[in-house]
Amino acid sequence: KEKIMEELRAILKSGVPRKILGANLLILALWYLKKFRGYLKWRKSILDAYPLTKPNLLLGNIPDIIEAGGFDESYFKTLHSKFGEFAGFFLFPTMLNFSTANPDHVMELYK
DSSP states (O other): OHHHHHHHHHHHHHTHHHHHHHHHHHHHHHHHHHHHHHHHHHHHHHHHHSOBOOOBTTTBTHHHHHHTTSSSHHHHHHHHHHHOSEEEEEETTTEEEEEESOHHHHHHHTO
16 A cells, blocks of 8 residues: 555656646647637638628627617617518527518418
């Protein structure tokens, strides 16, 4: 038992666990960076493909919704006055939503 404890103390003093922890944290940070880069590419492709107000990176279009007076008819009137019958918006960073001002478009979905 004493020999095992001495070996553990020697390992801890050598700095190996700290190096292993540092390497793991670096790998984790690089993985998150790769995921975030993928998110930014997806976000750009969505913004280029659809009529959307430019969202805040962390809040989506929540500031626009607050400015319009809330998530009600006033926001959608503002949204459709800018973009026409079909428009999109983000609730928070990744919750992409689309809205149409034409009821016939909605009925087309249910056919």
